[in-house]
Amino acid sequence: NAGVTQTPKFQVLKTGQSMTLQCAQDMNHNSMYWYRQDPGMGLRLIYYSASEGTTDKGEVPNGYNVSRLNKREFSLRLESAAPSQTSVYFCASSATGLTGELFFGEGSRLTVL
Amino acid sequence: AQSVTQLGSHVSVSEGALVLLRCNYSSSVPPYLFWYVQYPNQGLQLLLKYTSAATLVKGINGFEAEFKKSETSFHLTKPSAHMSDAAEYFCAVNSGGYQKVTFGTGTKLQVIP
Numbered sequence: 018n019a020g021v022t023q024t025p026k027f028q029v030l031k032t033g034q035s036m037t038l039q040c041a042q043d044m045n046h047n048s049m050y051w052y053r054q055d056p057g058m059g060l061r062l063i064y065y066s067a068s069e070g071t072t073d074k075g076e077v078p079n080g081y082n083v084s085r086l087n088k089r090e091f092s093l094r095l096e097s098a099a100p101s102q103t104s105v106y107f108c109a110s111s112a113t114g115l116t117g118e119l120f121f122g123e124g125s126r127l128t129v130l
Numbered sequence: 131a132q133s134v135t136q137l138g139s140h141v142s143v144s145e146g147a148l149v150l151l152r153c154n155y156s157s158s159v160p161p162y163l164f165w166y167v168q169y170p171n172q173g174l175q176l177l178l179k180y181t182s183a184a185t186l187v188k189g190i191n192g193f194e195a196e197f198k199k200s201e202t203s204f205h206l207t208k209p210s211a212h213m214s215d216a217a218e219y220f221c222a223v224n225s226g227g228y229q230k231v232t233f234g235t236g237t238k239l240q241v242i243p
């Protein structure tokens with residue numbers, strides 16, 4: 018029962034470097050999301066994809082790009098990392114609908130020096 | 131616009147005591163409400179959700195929450211705390227369509243033996 022799988026789990030970058038966080042789900046969900054979690058701020062939505070082929074900005078999209086590669090995969094790219102992007106990143110997926118449960122990956126801890 | 135306020139970033143209870151975690155929401159339309167739990171170094175998982183069927187919602191691990199429209203509240207309770215309940219709990223609301231969930235800032239529950 019894989020659910021939502023994120024890679025890598027840990028990453029250290031230097032300011033200005035780029036990287037891509039990968040996410041894949043095996044539950045045939047239409048919607049996928051990227052959140053960041055910072056102490057005292059809860060989870061904030063970066064980008065989401067309501068369905069394959071569409072992506073939209075969330076609350077904190079600046080400095081990030083996303084790609085919905087297919088129904089299973091949704092990647093998050095940092096083109097030029099900044100220390101303010103040090104955070105724990107979570108990918109999540111859900112079936113379509115307001116009442117659907119979000120299923121989360123285990124998180125990717127990113128440190129930008 | 132929708133928002134969630136969780137009162138108390140840290141709550142400590144003795145093992146066997148009542149657990150009460152507070153959540154108030156703001157929404158311009160009837161909301162769907164959720165409680166998620168996060169154990170250390172893990173992603174979030176759903177405890178329970180309110181979807182307008184019944185105002186008292188029962189979840190996993192003995193937790194329940196009551197939707198009170200007049201108070202715009204959705205507090206989480208458990209009659210008797212167990213050591214394994216130590217975790218961070220997030221209240222969340224969705225009234226905006228496309229499954230855009232807004233999370234509260236979280237409450238860390240400490241259970242004292």
